[in-house]
Amino acid sequence: MVTAELRKLLALPTAWAGLAIGTLLAPLIVLINARYTHAALVDGTYGDVADLGLMDLGIGLIGPMVLGVVSISSEYTPTGEHSPGITQLHATLTAMPSRLRLLTAKLLALVLVVLAQAVVVATAVLTLNEILHGDFTPPLEPARIASALLYWVLLAVFSFAIALITRNGIVPLTVLIINSTFVSVSYLLTKVTDLAYYLPDIVGARMFIRGGAFAQPISPVAAGLTMTAWIALLLAIGAYLFHRRDA
C-alpha cells in the first residue's frame, strides 16, 4: 500500500520538479553566496556562526512543500479525456476504500521521499560549507542536524495537511512558497503579536536555528513540540474532512 503510494507520487512530473528543485536549490545558493558568506564570516558580520550550513537549508524547503502539496492535489486533478468529473481519487478510493488507511499510506510515502531528500541536501550543504568555509564551520551537532531533517519532514506533512483541507494545489503552494522565501507572513505577524512566534513555520525553525531576530525565547524541544502539535491538529482536521466529504 505504501509502495503503491510511493509509485504514484514518483510518477508525477511535478513531484520530480519538487525533488529536483528542493535538492539542488540549497547547494546552489550556497555556491552562489559563497563569496558574500566568506566576507561576512571574515569581518564577523555573519550572525551566529553556529547556524552556518543549517541556515542555508531553508531555501530548499520548497522541495518538501511541493511534494506535500502534489501528493494530495494530484488526487483531485481530473483524469480528463474519457471521464468528465472523474478524478484519480475515484480510482484510488475504489482500490483502497478505507480512507484513513489511504491517508496513512500517502503520508508514509511522502515522509520516506522527503526524508531521503533532506538527508541528501543536508549532506551536500554541510559538505559544501566545510569545503568553502572550512575555517569557520562549527563542529557537527548531530542533534541539530537531526532537528533540521525533522523540520523538512514536518513541513512536508504541514503542506500535505493544508492541501488536504483546501483540496487544491495552487493556492496552498503559492502561500507556502511565498511564506518561506519572501518575507514570511508569520514573521510580519510577530510585529503585531508575540503569539505569532508560535505559528507552525517559524516555531519549527527554532528547533535548529540559534541566531536571528527572535525576541521570544523558545527552547528547541518546545519548538518541535509546538510545530508537531500544529501539524497534528491540521492533519486531524484534514483527515476528518477527507473522511466525511464526497470524493
Add this chain to the structure above:
Amino acid sequence: MRSVRAELLKLATLPSLRRTALLTMTATGLLRWAVGSDGPLPLTYTQAGFLIAGVLAVGSEFEAGAQIRATLLALPRRLPLLAAKAVALGLMTLPAAVSAALLCGAGMRVTGYLMATTLLAGAVTAVVRHPVTSLLPLLLVYYVATPLLRKDWLPGDPAGAGTTAAVWALAAAVVAAVVFPRRDAA
C-alpha cells in the same frame, strides 16, 4: 470580435477566478493595514494573486473535460485564438490591477506591472499546459530568483522597472505563439 467576446464570457463564468480576485483584494487590504504604510511590500504578496489568475485562466482549458478541444473546435485558427485570449485576459485583469495599485497607493506603472504578470503567467501556462506545473517556475522566478539575485532583468519586483515584466510577458507570448499552433491539441 466574436472570439474576444467568447473568451470574456469564459473568464467571467469561471468561479475560481472570482475567488482569486476576492482573496487577492482582501489579502492586499489586510496587509496594507498590517504594514501601515505605503510601499511595495503588500504588492509583493498581491502579485501572487495575479500570477494565479493567469495560470487559472489558461490552465482551465487543460483541466477536466478537456475544454481546449471545445475551444479549438469553435476557434480553430490558433494564433488569433491566443490573441483573443490575451486581450480578454487583459480586459478582465485591468479593473483588479487598478484597484490593487490604488489600494497600495501606487499608480499606472504598477497597474501595468500586475497586468504583465497575469499575461506572463497565462503565456507560460499555454506552453506548459498544467496549472500546478506552470505555477512552480513562475513562483521560483518571482519569489526566489528575483529577491535573491537582485538583477534588474528579472521580473518579480513590483518596485522595479515596469518594462521588465512586460518584456518577459512578451517573450513568453512569443514562445506560446510558436509552440501552440504546432502542437496536437491535448
Add this chain to the structure above:
Amino acid sequence: MITIDRLSKTKGKSRILDDVSFEARPGRVTGFLGPNGAGKTSTLRVLLGLDRPDAGTALVCGTRYRDLPRPLTRIGALLDGSGAHRARSARAHLRWVAASNGIPATRADEVLETVGLTADARKRAGRYSLGMSRRLGLAAALLGNPEVLVLDEPINGLDPSGIRWMRSFLRDSAAEGRTVLLSSHLMGELAETVDDVVVIDKGRIVTSGSLAEVTDGHRTLEDAFFALTAESGASW
C-alpha cells in the same frame, strides 16, 4: 461532404495513420469502424483541426477545418467528454461556444431542449453523469445547425433508451440531407443505422463501400468486420 485524402501520421515510432482515404456523403450515415486503437479518433482529430497530419488532407465541404470562418455553422463534432469546464453550467458553456461562432445565445436553450437537458441546464458540468456529458457534447455539436456531423463513438456511455434515441437522431439527420460520419467499435449496435461503411485497422483502410457491398458474402456486418480484420490479427 467529408473528403479524407491520403492522411498519414506518425506518433513516436508508430505509424498511427497510413495513407487513409475515404469520403462521407450528404444524406447518408457513414460508419467509420475499427477496433480500439485502429486510428478512428486520430483521423477525426485531424479532420477537426485538433491534430496535424504528416501528409494528406482532410476537407469539410471542400475546405480545411481551420479555414472555415465560422466552423460550427458548417460542421458539428462530438468527441469523448463534453468539452465543458467542470465548474461551468451547461448553459454557460453553450453560450460561450455560441458567442465564439456568432450563433445567437437563444440557440443554447434550443439545443439543450433537443438533447433533453433543459432541467439540468444550470447544473455544473462537473456534476453531470457520463451519459449527460455526452448529451451536452452533442448539444454543442448541434448549436450551429451544421450540415455535417462528426461523432466519435456516439453511443458510448448511453443507456438503452439513449442508444435508441441516438439511432433515430442519426437517421433523421441523414434524411434531412446532412452528412453524418460516426466512428464506432460496436458493430452490432450500428448495422441498422449506417448506409456506408469504412473499416480501418492498424491505421489503414481495410475496405469501404455501401453496407450491402461490405457485408456481401457475410451473414452480418459483425462477421464481415471480423473476417476483414482477422488476417491482420486484430485484437479486442
